[in-house]
Amino acid sequence: MALRHFLTLMDFTADELNGLISRAIELKTMHRRGEIYEPMKNKVLGMIFEKSSTRTRVSFEAGTAQLGGHAIFLSSRDTQLGRGEPIEDSSRVLSSMVDIIMIRTFEHEKIERFAEYSQVPVINALTDMYHPCQLLADMQAYVEQRGSIKGGTVTWIGDGNNMCHSYINAARQFGFKLNIATPVGYEPDGTLVAAAGNAVTLSHDPRIAATDSDLIVTDVWASMGQEEEQKAREAAFADFQVNEALMQLAKPDALFMHCLPAHRGEEVSAAVIDGSQSVVWNEAENRLHAQKALMEFLLEEALNKSD
Numbered sequence: 403m404a405l406r407h408f409l410t411l412m413d414f415t416a417d418e419l420n421g422l423i424s425r426a427i428e429l430k431t432m433h434r435r436g437e438i439y440e441p442m443k444n445k446v447l448g449m450i451f452e453k454s455s456t457r458t459r460v461s462f463e464a465g466t467a468q469l470g471g472h473a474i475f476l477s478s479r480d481t482q483l484g485r486g487e488p489i490e491d492s493s494r495v496l497s498s499m500v501d502i503i504m505i506r507t508f509e510h511e512k513i514e515r516f517a518e519y520s521q522v523p524v525i526n527a528l529t530d531m532y533h534p535c536q537l538l539a540d541m542q543a544y545v546e547q548r549g550s551i552k553g554g555t556v557t558w559i560g561d562g563n564n565m566c567h568s569y570i571n572a573a574r575q576f577g578f579k580l581n582i583a584t585p586v587g588y589e590p591d592g593t594l595v596a597a598a599g600n601a602v603t604l605s606h607d608p609r610i611a612a613t614d615s616d617l618i619v620t621d622v623w624a625s626m627g628q629e630e631e632q633k634a635r636e637a638a639f640a641d642f643q644v645n646e647a648l649m650q651l652a653k654p655d656a657l658f659m660h661c662l663p664a665h666r667g668e669e670v671s672a673a674v675i676d677g678s679q680s681v682v683w684n685e686a687e688n689r690l691h692a693q694k695a696l697m698e699f700l701l702e703e704a705l706n707k708s709d
């Protein structure tokens with residue numbers, strides 16, 4: 403069997419993903435009880451960051467320490483990767499020294515190339531195209547709050563970006579209907595939408611997309627790397643704010659999610675993100691537990707492969 407990586411949600415089966423969510427919930431309980439559980443003893447996680455991060459860095463680093471392992475933070479600003487050492491060479495070298503690697507970078511092709519040359523599992527900690535770790539945390543939060551999301555309706559409001567793409571994959575894997583509302587010109591990748599078939603509906607009307615939804619999700623209007631487009635995007639997305647009027651069109655017990663960091667007054671009003679339907683802190687905390695479950699799974703798979 404080939405070495406397993408987690409570059410998108412489609413790298414795992416639906417059963418494996420649901421298994422990870424259940425395991426994350428278990429690990430959260432164990433952590434809160436103060437149980438010591440150290441399957442990563444003597445294991446090392448390499449963490450490559452070519453973009454900023456708060457949640458991802460801290461959750462991977464803290465999670466590895468809690469599992470008994472050690473994490474090494476590698477920024478492109480002070481490694482040879484940032485000075486042009488080929489990705490293939492970096493992958494060969496790093497994967498000969500550590501047990502598992504996570505990468506946050508720009509082009510998705512870069513992480514694919516890194517994984518191709520790696521001897522150890524590689525985790526996508528965000529690319530321009532996907533953010534699958536966040537979806538594990540979000541799906542865990544939904545299960546904790548409401549139970550299974552299968553058969554439910556989720557609404558994505560705003561940019562057809564990396565988070566939106568991972569929600570499209572999640573709609574396929576977790577079996578929910580996804581209504582996406584973006585401004586014209588900011589639609590998600592057409593190939594991904596086509597692959598999702600009936601699971602995904604595209605529109606340019608946030609009100610229609612939000613109606614009768616179980617979960618409303620949004621994200622920043624300008625992602626990392628798009629800072630220069632901020633002003634143009636503010637104009638294009640002005641009618642795409644998730645506010646109380648929009649939330650009222652969803653089901654009365656609908657939840658609100660945002661991967662954070664958030665811009666209150668832009669993509670979401672303060673009343674919504676700080677209101678009773680918002681579960682953003684639950685989502686953020688779950689990054690820790692979901693990624694612990696993910697690392698445990700990938701290390702176990704890698705061990706079985708070498709048996």
Ligand code: CP
Nearest residue numbers: 455456457458661662
């Ligand atoms: N949601 C998320 O990935 O946050 P960071 O950019 O802080 O890691």
Ligand code: NVA
Nearest residue numbers: 563621625626661662
């Ligand atoms: N879409 C955002 C997500 C940040 C966690 C970005 O890529 O900047």
